[in-house]
Amino acid sequence: MTDDPDDRILRLNAALDSELDAMSALEFERELASDPALAADYRRLEALRRAIRRSAPLEAAPPALADRVAALAPPSPRSTRVFPAPRRRLPAARPFALAASMAAIGLAVGAGVMSLRTQNAAQGVAQALVSDFAQAEIAGQPYAIASSDRHTVKPWLASRTTVSAAIVDLANQGFPLAGGRVAVVDRIPAPTLVYRHGEHMVAVTELPPDAQGVRGGGAIETVDGYHVARWSDANLAYVAVSDMDEKTLAEFVAAFREARKPTAEERR
Amino acid sequence: MTGSAPGPVAGERFRALVPPLIDDAYTLAKWICRDPADAEDIVQEAALRALRALETTSVERPKAWFLAIVRNAAITWMARNRPKDVSYAGDAADLDALDPRLGEAAPDPEAALIALEDGERLRQAIAALPAALRETLVMRDVHGLSYRDIAEAIGAPVGTVMSRLARARGALAKMLKTEP
Numbered sequence: 001m002t003d004d005p006d007d008r009i010l011r012l013n014a015a016l017d018s019e020l021d022a023m024s025a026l027e028f029e030r031e032l033a034s035d036p037a038l039a040a041d042y043r044r045l046e047a048l049r050r051a052i053r054r055s056a057p058l059e060a061a062p063p064a065l066a067d068r069v070a071a072l073a074p075p076s077p078r079s080t081r082v083f084p085a086p087r088r089r090l091p092a093a094r095p096f097a098l099a100a101s102m103a104a105i106g107l108a109v110g111a112g113v114m115s116l117r118t119q120n121a122a123q124g125v126a127q128a129l130v131s132d133f134a135q136a137e138i139a140g141q142p143y144a145i146a147s148s149d150r151h152t153v154k155p156w157l158a159s160r161t162t163v164s165a166a167i168v169d170l171a172n173q174g175f176p177l178a179g180g181r182v183a184v185v186d187r188i189p190a191p192t193l194v195y196r197h198g199e200h201m202v203a204v205t206e207l208p209p210d211a212q213g214v215r216g217g218g219a220i221e222t223v224d225g226y227h228v229a230r231w232s233d234a235n236l237a238y239v240a241v242s243d244m245d246e247k248t249l250a251e252f253v254a255a256f257r258e259a260r261k262p263t264a265e266e267r268r
Numbered sequence: 269m270t271g272s273a274p275g276p277v278a279g280e281r282f283r284a285l286v287p288p289l290i291d292d293a294y295t296l297a298k299w300i301c302r303d304p305a306d307a308e309d310i311v312q313e314a315a316l317r318a319l320r321a322l323e324t325t326s327v328e329r330p331k332a333w334f335l336a337i338v339r340n341a342a343i344t345w346m347a348r349n350r351p352k353d354v355s356y357a358g359d360a361a362d363l364d365a366l367d368p369r370l371g372e373a374a375p376d377p378e379a380a381l382i383a384l385e386d387g388e389r390l391r392q393a394i395a396a397l398p399a400a401l402r403e404t405l406v407m408r409d410v411h412g413l414s415y416r417d418i419a420e421a422i423g424a425p426v427g428t429v430m431s432r433l434a435r436a437r438g439a440l441a442k443m444l445k446t447e448p
Contacts, residue, residue: 060294062294
């Protein structure tokens with residue numbers, strides 16, 4: 001198109017960055033096919049960019065920094081949109097605390113209150129996690145640490161959350177690990193693993209087994225157009241949110257549960 | 269407004285938007301100022317600016333928006349704390365002197381490949397780029413911002429972004445080839 005060496009190199013870079021318009025891109029493809037020197041330069045640039053991406057990955061911010069930043073806008077306890085569960089829990093906490101010295105009675109009261117609230121709290125957790133999923137998707141940040149290596153994801157999550165993340169690789173089952181992030185449920189940071197399936201994502205959030213509203217019957221629900229599955233094992237409760245179809249999500253859950261069968265050691 | 273509580277809308281926008289981008293922010297700040305402790309200060313300052321802006325703004329492309337704030341917070345921070353180190357304003361002429369071309373192919377392609385495999389050497393080469401080239405390269409290749417996003421962040425035309433990017437890559441290619 002042009003003989004100016006500067007223009008040529010600018011176009012080479014723009015092509016590499018997918019910043020050429022459709023016509024120019026087509027033309028560039030043709031030139032690439034007929035000009036071995038251009039093709040060689042293109043390959044060198046590509047190799048350089050690959051190396052840059054590999055050598056200069058995103059660095060995890062120090063957890064203390066993340067905490068300081070989060071503290072700039074702490075969630076309001078009366079916030080109704082993202083964290084509905086704590087609002088409901090507050091009035092119930094008092095009778096539970098009063099009865100705490102009498103363990104048996106305390107337990108009975110607590111259990112009764114819990115079953116009354118389960119339905120609402122369950123909706124709250126699902127809703128919060130669906131909002132979280134949608135926001136992460138819209139922000140183009142489905143995970144805060146991108147890695148298919150569970151030995152990278154685990155320490156990252158461990159430094160930011162209190163639940164120990166159970167990380168399994170499901171690449172062989174068609175759901176490669178894509179990364180991890182932290183979801184906030186009831187104002188508690190909870191480790192969330194993001195798996196990929198083609199164009200779709202599924203985010204599994206791990207919660208303490210006694211967290212409000214995480215017990216589910218195994219049926220898949222639909223919340224705001226996303227599918228939600230809930231289950232628990234001996235150690236943890238899980239909530240999976242996905243934009244996959246119901247059947248695929250069910251397959252994912254089955255694969256995850258199979259892979260996560262607690263070992264005897266973990267049952268403690 | 270340091271010290272005053274954010275409005276509920278700004279707070280909610282902030283919580284949805286900023287924490288997921290904290291690693292991006294830290295990485296960019298660190299590449300610009302080349303010091304981890306300073307990068308933390310810069311990110312904190314940027315987060316505060318973002319929170320302030322979110323009182324009145326809703327954001328379409330959060331990553332580009334927040335990274336632009338981080339970049340500008342880094343520039344002010346450097347001007348205040350390390351005035352000698354800031355070369356953004358004065359180095360336009362130096363930049364033009366940098367050749368965007370990749371140079372002749374390495375006589376030994378094997379050696380060139382090995383140089384690319386050496387992550388530490390590549391990081392040092394990036395850190396040695398002039399500031400204006402380095403920030404452009406990092407925004408593009410580390411953070412994946414588009415030319416348009418970068419142009420908005422650095423307040424320059426897209427043509428400038430293209431030429432800085434080409435110069436940065438050209439300089440890296442040469443550094444990796446010539447330095448031992």
